[in-house]
Amino acid sequence: MNTAQHESTQASAAEINFGRNPAAPQQIRSEGAVPEEHPATPPAITELWTEIKGHLTAAAKQQKKYYDLRRRPWKPKVGEKVMKRDQPLSSAADNYAQKLAPKFSGPYIIAKYISTNTVKLSNPERPDKQQAHAHLQDLKPFTA
Structure with missing residues (x-):
């Protein structure tokens, strides 16, 4: 080796x-x-x-x-609706299989840019909930 x-x-x-x-x-x-x-x-x-x-x-x-070759440059604007990639974990105790879970959650609204690749997301359905941070790589445009 x-x-x-x-x-x-x-x-x-x-x-x-x-x-x-x-x-x-x-x-x-x-x-x-x-x-x-x-x-x-x-x-x-x-x-x-x-x-x-x-x-x-x-x-x-x-x-x-x-x-x-397969990278697509995409930079959403502040106020735009996006979907966020989720990474849930399986749990035998809760009888929950990650494999069957949805891959994206949302829609979220981009509240502001924290850095060039990180954004703060707000949930329009739950404005009282703490805002989440996400990397642009984990987002995709929301299509209704």
Whole structure:
């Protein structure tokens, strides 16, 4: 596991930590062979980390490209009605199965933006109830 090459870093966990890959068991204990004290000099750790950083940057760009293929930019306006994604938990004691629960609740009204991606929601049916916060990723437009 520690010697398996990771797709993003193009290096193994052992290589990242120690600067080299450890010898495999068959290399260490072969008949009559004595393992080398210091195998061929590995690249300096800082050079290795610089190389890995480049691999991670390239992998992040590639992953972003695939993520953005199906991403739809949507920014609702204050006062707009939205549905909020729920993440209920199953409970055997209450005889409740999350699998059968509705995925969205609402409609809610966007009261204000807390940050660029977080909004405060108000429930028009229960204005006395405390307002909830939600991430834009968990919202979808309300269609009557």
